[in-house]
Amino acid sequence: MSDDNSELSARQRDEARAALQRDLPFALSPSGSFPSPEGGPDLLATSDIVVEAQQIAAVARYLRASLNYIYLSNITAVDLLAHGCFELVYHFYRLSGGPALTIKTRLPREKPELPSLTPFWPGAAFQEREAYDLFGIVFKGHPDLRRIYMWDEFEGFPMRKDFVRQGDKYLSE
Amino acid sequence: MLSTDELQINIGPQHPSTHGVFRLLTRLEGETIIELTPVFGYLHRNHEQLGEANSYLQNMPFTDRLDYFNSMANNHAYALAVEKLAGIEVPERAEYIRVIMVELTRILNHAGAIGFLFNDMGAWQTQLAFSMREREKILDLFEMVSGARMMCNYFRFGGVVRDLPPEFLPALQDLLEAMPAFIDELERLLSENEILLARTQNIGILPKELAISYSVTGPMLRASGIPYDIRKAEPYSIYDRFDFDIPIGSVGDVYDRFLVRIEEMRQSRRILLQALEQLPDATGSHINPKARQNVRPPVGDAYTRIESPKGELGFYLVSDGSTKPYRYKIRAPSFINLTPLGDLCRGHKIADVVVILGSIDIVLGEVDR
Amino acid sequence: MPSDDAVQSDLEQQGVFFSTLNRFYNWGRRSSVWPMAFGLACCAIEMMATGLSRYDLARFGAELFRASPRQADLMIVAGTVTKKMVPQVVRLYNQMPEPRYVISMGACATSGGPFRDGYNVVRGIDLYIPVDVYVPGCPPRPEALLHALMTLQSQIDRQNLKQVRWYGKKARPQSQDFPVPSYGPHGLEIDGKLVDPVGSLPLISSYSSPMEGEQRRDQIEHPELVRVFPDMERELREETSASYAEALEGEDQHVRR
Numbered sequence: 001m002s003d004d005n006s007e008l009s010a011r012q013r014d015e016a017r018a019a020l021q022r023d024l025p026f027a028l029s030p031s032g033s034f035p036s037p038e039g040g041p042d043l044l045a046t047s048d049i050v051v052e053a054q055q056i057a058a059v060a061r062y063l064r065a066s067l068n069y070i071y072l073s074n075i076t077a078v079d080l081l082a083h084g085c086f087e088l089v090y091h092f093y094r095l096s097g098g099p100a101l102t103i104k105t106r107l108p109r110e111k112p113e114l115p116s117l118t119p120f121w122p123g124a125a126f127q128e129r130e131a132y133d134l135f136g137i138v139f140k141g142h143p144d145l146r147r148i149y150m151w152d153e154f155e156g157f158p159m160r161k162d163f164v165r166q167g168d169k170y171l172s173e
Numbered sequence: 174m175l176s177t178d179e180l181q182i183n184i185g186p187q188h189p190s191t192h193g194v195f196r197l198l199t200r201l202e203g204e205t206i207i208e209l210t211p212v213f214g215y216l217h218r219n220h221e222q223l224g225e226a227n228s229y230l231q232n233m234p235f236t237d238r239l240d241y242f243n244s245m246a247n248n249h250a251y252a253l254a255v256e257k258l259a260g261i262e263v264p265e266r267a268e269y270i271r272v273i274m275v276e277l278t279r280i281l282n283h284a285g286a287i288g289f290l291f292n293d294m295g296a297w298q299t300q301l302a303f304s305m306r307e308r309e310k311i312l313d314l315f316e317m318v319s320g321a322r323m324m325c326n327y328f329r330f331g332g333v334v335r336d337l338p339p340e341f342l343p344a345l346q347d348l349l350e351a352m353p354a355f356i357d358e359l360e361r362l363l364s365e366n367e368i369l370l371a372r373t374q375n376i377g378i379l380p381k382e383l384a385i386s387y388s389v390t391g392p393m394l395r396a397s398g399i400p401y402d403i404r405k406a407e408p409y410s411i412y413d414r415f416d417f418d419i420p421i422g423s424v425g426d427v428y429d430r431f432l433v434r435i436e437e438m439r440q441s442r443r444i445l446l447q448a449l450e451q452l453p454d455a456t457g458s459h460i461n462p463k464a465r466q467n468v469r470p471p472v473g474d475a476y477t478r479i480e481s482p483k484g485e486l487g488f489y490l491v492s493d494g495s496t497k498p499y500r501y502k503i504r505a506p507s508f509i510n511l512t513p514l515g516d517l518c519r520g521h522k523i524a525d526v527v528v529i530l531g532s533i534d535i536v537l538g539e540v541d542r
Numbered sequence: 543m544p545s546d547d548a549v550q551s552d553l554e555q556q557g558v559f560f561s562t563l564n565r566f567y568n569w570g571r572r573s574s575v576w577p578m579a580f581g582l583a584c585c586a587i588e589m590m591a592t593g594l595s596r597y598d599l600a601r602f603g604a605e606l607f608r609a610s611p612r613q614a615d616l617m618i619v620a621g622t623v624t625k626k627m628v629p630q631v632v633r634l635y636n637q638m639p640e641p642r643y644v645i646s647m648g649a650c651a652t653s654g655g656p657f658r659d660g661y662n663v664v665r666g667i668d669l670y671i672p673v674d675v676y677v678p679g680c681p682p683r684p685e686a687l688l689h690a691l692m693t694l695q696s697q698i699d700r701q702n703l704k705q706v707r708w709y710g711k712k713a714r715p716q717s718q719d720f721p722v723p724s725y726g727p728h729g730l731e732i733d734g735k736l737v738d739p740v741g742s743l744p745l746i747s748s749y750s751s752p753m754e755g756e757q758r759r760d761q762i763e764h765p766e767l768v769r770v771f772p773d774m775e776r777e778l779r780e781e782t783s784a785s786y787a788e789a790l791e792g793e794d795q796h797v798r799r
Binding site: 005040041042043045046070071073074076078079089091095096098099100102120121122123124125126127147148149150151158159165169 | 213214217219222223226227383385386387388389390399401405406407472474476478485487489491493494499502504508509511513541
Binding site: 186188216217218234235241242301302306308309322323541 | 579580581582583584587588590591593594595596609621622624626627630634650656657659660661662663680681683
């Protein structure tokens, strides 16, 4: 059954990629704009659709309007320290069922800014605030971009890979 | 004409009706809410950071503590994610054991949620005692299989940690036989109580379109009239083998959310009965013997989700080829279901806030992670 | 006065009750310990289960969970205490009238438990308030909480009115509240001094139990480790052992009594 699912999700992905290629070709990001470190694992390699960060709102609205992906389920920020970038992973669903459509986008670590999806999907509000709080990613156009878990006075972004971590678990490292 | 000022009231973080350490900042006009802002983070205990420092298997007990009412469901979602990432097969019997545990969890969770509703409305602990009585019976079953009441840590990659003890199945049969009476009792308490009807009907209505754009999941989404259940929409594990219905609400108010939960308990019981019937005998293995618990998945990422009792529970894992996840992200249902809280409460009285909050059924361990 | 328990119970059977003031006071306090309805995390569910029908905390006179700290005698710290929550916990404790007791329920409240190394988690509530009884377990079973309550009751039984701070000859109710930490840019601060940095180890030591005088123990965790403060301009902030010795000194002035 998991084979069915992966086949289905591959088919969904190819359809969506073809549609984006046709209607929003400028949004599909050329891969490899961030360097891969030597020796380490290449976390940038993916078969999912990678889009240009500044076009994420356009892509998401296109997916909703034309391809019926009306349900935005999950927004994840990943700190790819060795590659010098943040990756944001969006999972969209159709209400009729089926696997997720995964859209990825990458941001430079120095200036992590991209358009917010909150004006279109209010459900993204807290998830974007979480990514801002823990990773320092700035969502332009978010109506209320404040820290969500840490207190307002706090400085620093604790989920970044270069945030200092001390404790018994880290003693051996 | 009496002139009135706006009033700001802070509810929580230590408040008996906030279901944990949760804070609400409200602005009131008289007793009517004009703005409500939730404040999080009082139980932010860094699951995601610790998840990156633990090995894959070490994270399993941490998932218990996410939504501490549903440890088995959390285990399931996490086990599925790692199995997808590492390509581990699960034997038939293990799948059935998993489904039995998760559906028991659903019943336990919904019974608890309904008990807390009465608690929030001032019946203090009377009704909660009924729900907890039923909960204790299910916890006894969990203790039988896993050795722990709440934090079961029962699932492993490729199955479950040990097989069902011989006394489990008869005990489960007994429980299922007695269950309809309990569910009916609970429903009567809901639907035949005039005060309760007055306080829950047409309170906190969430329309369909808003429910979708707010990314709401679980009983809350279904109460708004959308028959979306991941067990049917994207069947995982062996849910495509069972015959069950998706209850939906018509209005989308607090009352509907609780009726949906009652009906889901009945459907869970149906699934349990079918699972008991189809359960392969004990010669089937409870765990894939070839599955290594000290997994080292190939480089890549995986997102899996299950229909947890509270909604869509997802795990997004990124592997860099080592024994620890590079990124361990939890898509917590009750966190995202809280997004419309401000809109739901606007225009209602302050006493309705706790009822609406209760109908979302949050657990702070999962909201703040 | 019969001090022998056998003689005492023998007399009680015949309807003769002897008591000392001490015993009478302690009996009164031990039989109506009212806990505060104060759930933090997972353990709170087990705390509720303890209060409900199956385990029935009422048998020990402690079933009245009060929603207000002003009416409570016992604070059961049930769950993980995060740095964001500490100021509220300490404030609630300060608001409770004396005599007051604390049960630290579960591994998290006792030491941080499984979440010990999380950046936002406090490594034991005894860094901020003194604890009477610690309960191990994650979460402790309701029986364990019942046992903790019984332990607390036996501690109350042993208290001597002349020696207890709030009844003694020189009655000294707590002269000053326990310091409530405030949120700072790098962690929790007391009087403007960093005491519990986010992502690093605490710079203060834990309190001893009330029976031992509620004093700081003067032993910080991992004193050999240089505290590295978690911020983005790290090199500016790297503090050496000298500066946390200073922090300890400062603690002497404002925390210890």
